[in-house]
Amino acid sequence: MTDYALEVEGLTKRFGGKPAVQDVSFKAACGEITGFLGPNGAGKTTTLRMSLGVISPDQGTARLFGQAPDAAGMDRVGFLPEERGVYRKMTAESVIVFFARLKGVPAGEARRRAAVMLERFGLADAAKKKIKELSKGMAQKVQIISAIVHEPDFVILDEPFSGLDPVNQSLLEQVIREQAEAGRTVLFSTHVMEHAERLCNRIILMARGRKVFDGTVDEALAQVPRQVTLGAPEGEPMESVLSGFGDLERTGVEADGAVVWRLTLKPGADAQQVLRACVEAGLKLTRFEPRRPHLHDAFVALVGEEGARDLDAPELSEA
Amino acid sequence: MRAIFLIARREYLSYVATVGFWLSLLAVPVFAIIGGAIPALIEGSQPTRYYAVIDQTGQNLDEVIRINQRAERREQARRMLEVLVEGRGEAVTERALAAFDTDPDGLGGLDAALEEADMAGARGLVAPERADAVMVDAPGSTVETLRPYLTGDQTISTPEGERPLFAVFVIDEARDVPLSVTYLSANITARELRNDVVSTLRSHLREQAFIERGLSPDEIDEVLSLSPSVTTIDARPNAAENAEVTRADRAPFVVAIVLAFILWVAVFSVANMLLTSLVEEKGGKIIELLLSTARFYDILIGKLAGVAGVSATLFLIWGGVGTLLSVVGGAALQSFDPRIAELLGSVFDPVLLAAALFFFAAGYLMYGSIFLAMGSLCDTLQDAQTLMGPVIWTLMLPLLFLFFSLEASDSMLVRAASWVPLWTPFVMMARLPADPPLWEVLGASALMLVTMLLVLWGAAAVFRQGALRQADADTVRRWFKLGGKKKSA
Numbered sequence: 001m002t003d004y005a006l007e008v009e010g011l012t013k014r015f016g017g018k019p020a021v022q023d024v025s026f027k028a029a030c031g032e033i034t035g036f037l038g039p040n041g042a043g044k045t046t047t048l049r050m051s052l053g054v055i056s057p058d059q060g061t062a063r064l065f066g067q068a069p070d071a072a073g074m075d076r077v078g079f080l081p082e083e084r085g086v087y088r089k090m091t092a093e094s095v096i097v098f099f100a101r102l103k104g105v106p107a108g109e110a111r112r113r114a115a116v117m118l119e120r121f122g123l124a125d126a127a128k129k130k131i132k133e134l135s136k137g138m139a140q141k142v143q144i145i146s147a148i149v150h151e152p153d154f155v156i157l158d159e160p161f162s163g164l165d166p167v168n169q170s171l172l173e174q175v176i177r178e179q180a181e182a183g184r185t186v187l188f189s190t191h192v193m194e195h196a197e198r199l200c201n202r203i204i205l206m207a208r209g210r211k212v213f214d215g216t217v218d219e220a221l222a223q224v225p226r227q228v229t230l231g232a233p234e235g236e237p238m239e240s241v242l243s244g245f246g247d248l249e250r251t252g253v254e255a256d257g258a259v260v261w262r263l264t265l266k267p268g269a270d271a272q273q274v275l276r277a278c279v280e281a282g283l284k285l286t287r288f289e290p291r292r293p294h295l296h297d298a299f300v301a302l303v304g305e306e307g308a309r310d311l312d313a314p315e316l317s318e319a
Numbered sequence: 320m321r322a323i324f325l326i327a328r329r330e331y332l333s334y335v336a337t338v339g340f341w342l343s344l345l346a347v348p349v350f351a352i353i354g355g356a357i358p359a360l361i362e363g364s365q366p367t368r369y370y371a372v373i374d375q376t377g378q379n380l381d382e383v384i385r386i387n388q389r390a391e392r393r394e395q396a397r398r399m400l401e402v403l404v405e406g407r408g409e410a411v412t413e414r415a416l417a418a419f420d421t422d423p424d425g426l427g428g429l430d431a432a433l434e435e436a437d438m439a440g441a442r443g444l445v446a447p448e449r450a451d452a453v454m455v456d457a458p459g460s461t462v463e464t465l466r467p468y469l470t471g472d473q474t475i476s477t478p479e480g481e482r483p484l485f486a487v488f489v490i491d492e493a494r495d496v497p498l499s500v501t502y503l504s505a506n507i508t509a510r511e512l513r514n515d516v517v518s519t520l521r522s523h524l525r526e527q528a529f530i531e532r533g534l535s536p537d538e539i540d541e542v543l544s545l546s547p548s549v550t551t552i553d554a555r556p557n558a559a560e561n562a563e564v565t566r567a568d569r570a571p572f573v574v575a576i577v578l579a580f581i582l583w584v585a586v587f588s589v590a591n592m593l594l595t596s597l598v599e600e601k602g603g604k605i606i607e608l609l610l611s612t613a614r615f616y617d618i619l620i621g622k623l624a625g626v627a628g629v630s631a632t633l634f635l636i637w638g639g640v641g642t643l644l645s646v647v648g649g650a651a652l653q654s655f656d657p658r659i660a661e662l663l664g665s666v667f668d669p670v671l672l673a674a675a676l677f678f679f680a681a682g683y684l685m686y687g688s689i690f691l692a693m694g695s696l697c698d699t700l701q702d703a704q705t706l707m708g709p710v711i712w713t714l715m716l717p718l719l720f721l722f723f724s725l726e727a728s729d730s731m732l733v734r735a736a737s738w739v740p741l742w743t744p745f746v747m748m749a750r751l752p753a754d755p756p757l758w759e760v761l762g763a764s765a766l767m768l769v770t771m772l773l774v775l776w777g778a779a780a781v782f783r784q785g786a787l788r789q790a791d792a793d794t795v796r797r798w799f800k801l802g803g804k805k806k807s808a
Contacts, residue, residue, distance in 0.1 A: 054607075054611065074612070081610075083607045099608070099612055101321075
């Protein structure tokens with residue numbers, strides 16, 4: 001009995017001589033939610049396909065539940081691929097039952113589970129409707145149900161949030177938590193860091209086909225220098241008071257004439273020390289905002305602005 | 320096995336559980352009947368052709384043509400009557416024909432003949448009321464005056480009303496030949512009337528030549544009816560000594576070609592089903608979801624099995640209906656003509672049907688897997704059409720051999736074609752009734768089976784690449800363009 005649902009070691013894949021994935025190793029621990037993050041083209045989908053044995057790696061190995069991927073192992077996996085669609089002429093219920101039965105669920109039980117999950121996803125009224133009659137978001141929810149209806153031990157979701165509206169993204173986050181609470185292992189890929197930040201016990205960051213980070217969310221955030229945004233009237237001796245805490249940079253002037261500064265703290269310094277120094281120096285602060293780092297910042301810190309360009313920045317800024 | 324069964328079942332139901340499937344199932348016999356009836360419908364709907372003859376020889380040749388036309392019509396009616404009453408036995412046939420011949424110049428004896436055979440309702444079938452062509456008096460004497468009647472600018476009065484002239488024959492004497500005929504018509508493709516009139520004149524000229532040489536009319540008839548008696552004996556190894564070749568003996572050759580043609584249509588249409596199904600799955604991005612729940616081979620075999628089930632359903636229904644009709648109809652017709660039972664027996668030859676099943680399975684697997692592989696490379700049917708060209712041509716060529724194989728099944732070219740593995744299912748099927756050497760049948764079949772396995776293996780490899788978008792229609796085009804060089808990016 002292994003502690004890991006998935007173990008990959010040195011996975012490498014080239015297409016037409018061009019490397020898509022290079023020497024990627026990681027483990028998805030049983031019962032945890034693991035985020036597989038990176039911008040588009042980072043090699044996430046190819047890595048997941050190799051992990052499941054859908055395509056063969058040029059080098060390296062993948063082990064599902066401690067063994068090479070095989071039919072028995074795949075039956076314990078629920079996979080939602082990035083490139084997804086369902087039979088447009090089938091009803092929502094029959095699609096779910098079809099995929100459940102492919103995974104070995106008896107027909108009657110498959111229908112019962114389909115009804116329960118359609119209800120859970122707010123699609124009870126759409127059960128008998130053909131997929132072509134449903135909205136894109138509703139069809140995507142049917143695909144997600146199809147991936148988990150057989151109650152797999154290991155759920156792999158490739159970009160599950162893309163195409164869903166905020167309400168349904170929130171619903172999907174809840175479903176992912178429920179899967180984990182039920183003792184299942186969840187691995188999902190995304191280029192939107194906010195979901196990973198909220199959901200994951202562990203994250204793997206990918207860029208240009210390589211793994212650039214593997215650890216907890218806190219460990220990733222620790223890679224990011226802390227920053228404080230300060231505001232003070234023109235003429236206040238900000239530099240002399242604060243330069244010892246890190247790099248101070250003037251970033252602009254606010255409508256009331258106050259100057260805005262950004263202080264990037266050096267290792268060991270924290271916002272409390274900065275605030276204390278400002279009070280002791282008698283600075284007339286109009287603004288003091290310690291900035292909470294996000295995974296996006298961690299990613300930028302790890303691969304640079306260029307490497308993080310395709311990450312979904314607008315959604316991050318709302319976090 | 321579970322995945323194969325479920326995929327096959329879904330594929331099967333996606334066709335069979337649709338109204339369109341049952342409509343198309345019904346459409347085939349309906350269109351077959353319409354197709355079979357088209358020649359008769361065209362002939363029946365063809366208007367009577369009115370023509371004129373201008374005889375400038377002074378030999379009353381227009382009257383010769385008119386008399387011959389009447390005699391020809393009578394002879395056609397007599398032949399049809401003979402065919403219709405033949406099944407009622409020799410005595411009835413003799414009585415009916417004797418009644419018909421009571422009017423040696425016309426159709427005066429037809430009603431009595433039909434009554435003898437108890438077929439009074441068949442008069443329209445034996446002698447249609449309306450003649451195909453009717454001679455009328457020429458409304459002019461020169462080409463210039465007749466032309467407006469031929470183009471429809473002017474019309475002539477007929478029992479049907481005002482009609483244009485279909486044609487004019489101008490017959491004149493000539494220097495080096497007995498007669499010259501000038502044929503005028505606005506319809507330059509219909510040659511039947513022209514040929515009939517020319518044939519009548521040719522016979523008349525020969526009769527006149529015989530008369531000039533002193534032969535009596537009876538002697539002339541005797542000379543003109545001279546013809547060898549032909550007996551066709553079946554000399555095949557298993558045939559009885561001096562056994563004459565009957566329709567039942569020839570039937571398997573025709574049946575084999577019909578079966579080969581049905582195989583061709585079936586293989587082509589079901590392989591197309593596979594292609595469109597996979598293109599739909601690929602374009603609809605279903606294939607990867609499927610690949611995450613089943614293995615490549617499960618999907619490939621499941622799809623092939625599902626669509627094979629569709630064709631089996633078609634064959635079972637058509638075969639069932641066909642057998643039922645043959646048994647019921649055959650039993651009814653047997654009392655009419657006992658030879659029909661013999662003919663039906665030769666049509667339902669179990670060896671031929673078993674061979675058809677074998678060749679269908681092999682052909683379907685070869686072409687089905689090729690079409691599946693092509694489908695996996697395409698997101699749209701438009702993409703697929705660009706790849707289908709060479710395969711369609713490969714499929715079309717054996718059709719040409721089928722047409723010639725009835726007359727020339729021993730031709731070296733037909734024999735060679737039956738060895739081309741992709742054509743073997745059709746061409747060898749058509750050759751079977753000619754008893755080709757066993758080594759040829761076994762050798763070509765073995766080669767076909769080996770090719771089938773290779774095609775399946777290759778198709779699976781292409782399918783694997785195509786389904787996950789690691790190859791597409793452009794890859795194939797590039798491959799052919801660069802002579803097999805690999806994609807560089």
